[in-house]
Amino acid sequence: MNTERITNRQVICDTLLKAAQKDRDIVVVCSDSRGSASLGPFAERYPEQFVEMGIAEQNLVTVSAGLASCGKKVFAASPASFLAARSYEQAKVDVAYSEVNVTLIGISGGVSYGALGMTHHSCQDIAAMAALPGMRVYFPSDRFQTAKLIDALLGDEKPAYVRVSRSATEDVYDEKTDFVLNRAGVLRKGRDAVIVACGEMVPYAAEAARLLEEQGIDAGVVDMYCLKPLDQETLLWHARNVRLLVTVEEHSVFGGLGSLVSQVICRENPMKVLQLALPDEHLVGGTNREIFHHYGLDGEGIARAVKAALI
Amino acid sequence: MDGLTKKAYELRRDIIEEVYRSGAGHVGGDLSVIDILTVLYYEVMNVSPENWRDGNRDRFLLSKGHCVDALYMVLGDRGFFDKQEAIETFSAFGSRFIGHPNTAVPGIEMNSGSLGHGLALGVGMALAARMDQKSYRTYVVLGDGEMAEGSNYEAMMAAAHYRLDNLCAVVDLNRLQISGPTGQVMDSSDLGEKFKSFGWNVIPVADGNHCGQLTEAFREAAAFRGRPSVLLACTVKGKGVSFMEDQKGWHHGVMSREQYETAVRELEVALA
Ligand SMILES: Cc1ncc(C[n+]2csc(CCOP(=O)(O)OP(=O)(O)O)c2C)c(N)n1
Ligand SMILES: [Mg+2]
Numbered sequence: 006m007n008t009e010r011i012t013n014r015q016v017i018c019d020t021l022l023k024a025a026q027k028d029r030d031i032v033v034v035c036s037d038s039r040g041s042a043s044l045g046p047f048a049e050r051y052p053e054q055f056v057e058m059g060i061a062e063q064n065l066v067t068v069s070a071g072l073a074s075c076g077k078k079v080f081a082a083s084p085a086s087f088l089a090a091r092s093y094e095q096a097k098v099d100v101a102y103s104e105v106n107v108t109l110i111g112i113s114g115g116v117s118y119g120a121l122g123m124t125h126h127s128c129q130d131i132a133a134m135a136a137l138p139g140m141r142v143y144f145p146s147d148r149f150q151t152a153k154l155i156d157a158l159l160g161d162e163k164p165a166y167v168r169v170s171r172s173a174t175e176d177v178y179d180e181k182t183d184f185v186l187n188r189a190g191v192l193r194k195g196r197d198a199v200i201v202a203c204g205e206m207v208p209y210a211a212e213a214a215r216l217l218e219e220q221g222i223d224a225g226v227v228d229m230y231c232l233k234p235l236d237q238e239t240l241l242w243h244a245r246n247v248r249l250l251v252t253v254e255e256h257s258v259f260g261g262l263g264s265l266v267s268q269v270i271c272r273e274n275p276m277k278v279l280q281l282a283l284p285d286e287h288l289v290g291g292t293n294r295e296i297f298h299h300y301g302l303d304g305e306g307i308a309r310a311v312k313a314a315l316i
Numbered sequence: 317m318d319g320l321t322k323k324a325y326e327l328r329r330d331i332i333e334e335v336y337r338s339g340a341g342h343v344g345g346d347l348s349v350i351d352i353l354t355v356l357y358y359e360v361m362n363v364s365p366e367n368w369r370d371g372n373r374d375r376f377l378l379s380k381g382h383c384v385d386a387l388y389m390v391l392g393d394r395g396f397f398d399k400q401e402a403i404e405t406f407s408a409f410g411s412r413f414i415g416h417p418n419t420a421v422p423g424i425e426m427n428s429g430s431l432g433h434g435l436a437l438g439v440g441m442a443l444a445a446r447m448d449q450k451s452y453r454t455y456v457v458l459g460d461g462e463m464a465e466g467s468n469y470e471a472m473m474a475a476a477h478y479r480l481d482n483l484c485a486v487v488d489l490n491r492l493q494i495s496g497p498t499g500q501v502m503d504s505s506d507l508g509e510k511f512k513s514f515g516w517n518v519i520p521v522a523d524g525n526h527c528g529q530l531t532e533a534f535r536e537a538a539a540f541r542g543r544p545s546v547l548l549a550c551t552v553k554g555k556g557v558s559f560m561e562d563q564k565g566w567h568h569g570v571m572s573r574e575q576y577e578t579a580v581r582e583l584e585v586a587l588a
Contacts, residue, residue: 057502059498060462060464061466061502063466120407120414120415121429123427124430125415125416289410290408290410299409
């Protein structure tokens with residue numbers, strides 16, 4: 006239980022603070038986003054390793070690439086909506102194509118911004134970033150996984166896009182849970198169905214599996230935080246043991262987890278895939294939870310859809 | 317207190333009500349821009365619920381779209397829709413009154429909220445007016461933090477290149493953005509020089525919360541020929557509520573019950 010409601014963005018800041026104690030090359034770059042990224046403490050503690058770009062996301066990404074080309078280990082944090090859409094060409098050319106050591110942190114992704122509406126939702130960031138050769142794409146679920154992911158990314162020099170949600174996510178792991186980069190997390194195995202989820206949807210998938218169990222349905226839960234490279238081995242192992250594969254994501258139906266999973270399944274193990282995602286339309290306004298509920302993206306909604314698909 | 321100033325203070329009271337009820341909104345920027353919006357909608361622009369579908373109406377774009385809370389109150393007060401509905405449902409589930417301008421709401425020309433789009437949209441609207449030989453004018457309100465977006469400078473260049481004297485920009489120069497003073501985050505203190513060097517007619521407004529000064533400046537802009545005009549309106553973020561004035565924390569701060577009551581009381585006193 007994440008009783009203190011620690012957010013993944015706070016965890017990223019803590020992890021970077023720790024790493025910066027020993028590494029002067031770590032640089033954080035923000036675009037009037039240090040507050041929403043929870044990176045204020047980093048800016049205060051390491052002002053020489055912090056660069057403020059103002060409200061200029063394209064500049065943020067390209068300046069980050071320039072810094073990285075000179076040996077800096079750059080973490081550029083800005084709302085996912087602007088980072089992955091407005092700065093897309095900068096990510097494509099300056100970061101992914103030139104393969105520099107920049108980790109793009111897309112904060113408040115998906116529908117985190119709730120009633121701020123479509124300009125602030127980023128429901129296409131995974132599709133967009135995954136289509137860039139050289140860009141890895143991650144969407145961690147809980148705080149423990151987030152910390153371990155950032156630690157792992159500090160250990161290599163390749164570009165990555167990491168999406169994080171705004172609110173605190175329920176714990177699904179603990180400090181001791183094993184983490185291997187690019188290996189999906191397995192919360193439970195199932196005989197009837199397997200639910201593959203990422204990010205904030207993972208605890209909802211786990212809740213759905215509990216609800217389904219009460220109804221005699223055995224559903225597994227896989228945390229595919231590594232969208233690219235997708236962990237095909239784990240995916241296929243689970244898919245081969247069930248009748249129904251379900252994907253759940255806080256993203257458009259196009260080009261996200263459901264699409265990436267389906268591609269592998271079509272090729273390697275054709276079977277029915279139920280894709281639960283946000284519809285291709287202007288979304289209703291409300292808090293992120295209200296939006297999830299409205300589109301059936303919560304424990305109850307997922308369980309209902311899985312049950313209906315199994316009958 | 318003259319009529320416009322009184323109106324702006326009444327609208328401030330509405331904004332406080334709307335923002336307090338919803339626990340959402342961007343109250344600091346609302347209070348800095350409300351005088352600009354009041355003067356535009358009650359004095360300067362030819363746009364109303366009656367001519368709202370007419371191609372000759374003046375066009376308005378709130379490029380600093382996060383302050384739509386203020387715009388809703390002005391549009392509601394002008395009769396584009398029921399103001400009370402906006403106050404009661406702002407940011408609520410399923411409401412059309414979401415936290416950024418969207419065209420589901422009468423009176424809103426274009427969706428916005430991602431900063432740095434309004435000026436270029438305005439260039440397009442002003443060019444269309446010329447193509448169609450229409451006499452409407454286009455007004456765009458920008459934030460000073462927003463002026464860090466490079467797209468603004470592309471639009472500035474194009475507006476001057478096409479000599480769009482039917483385009484008028486206003487920068488709400490409240491010297492603050494989310495992370496702190498704009499001068500420290502990304503310095504845009506010489507915006508006047510920048511606009512001038514891009515070929516714009518620059519009109520400084522010493523007190524951008526003064527309805528009289530604003531009205532005068534808009535008149536000057538409308539009379540100016542051959543180049544686009546920009547009003548650099550020196551405002552106070554949070555203007556009218558003492559504890560919010562010039563405080564970065566009120567960019568999107570949420571009021572406690574006591575703070576709400578104090579804010580309402582101060583505005584009542586100003587109106588009395
Ligand atoms: C492209 C983009 N980047 C970031 C944001 C998030 N954001 C909303 S308001 C704001 C600060 C705006 O400051 P300013 O333009 O000075 O507005 P004001 O002070 O009038 O509120 C930021 C960074 C956004 N809406 N759009
Ligand atoms: Mg400002």
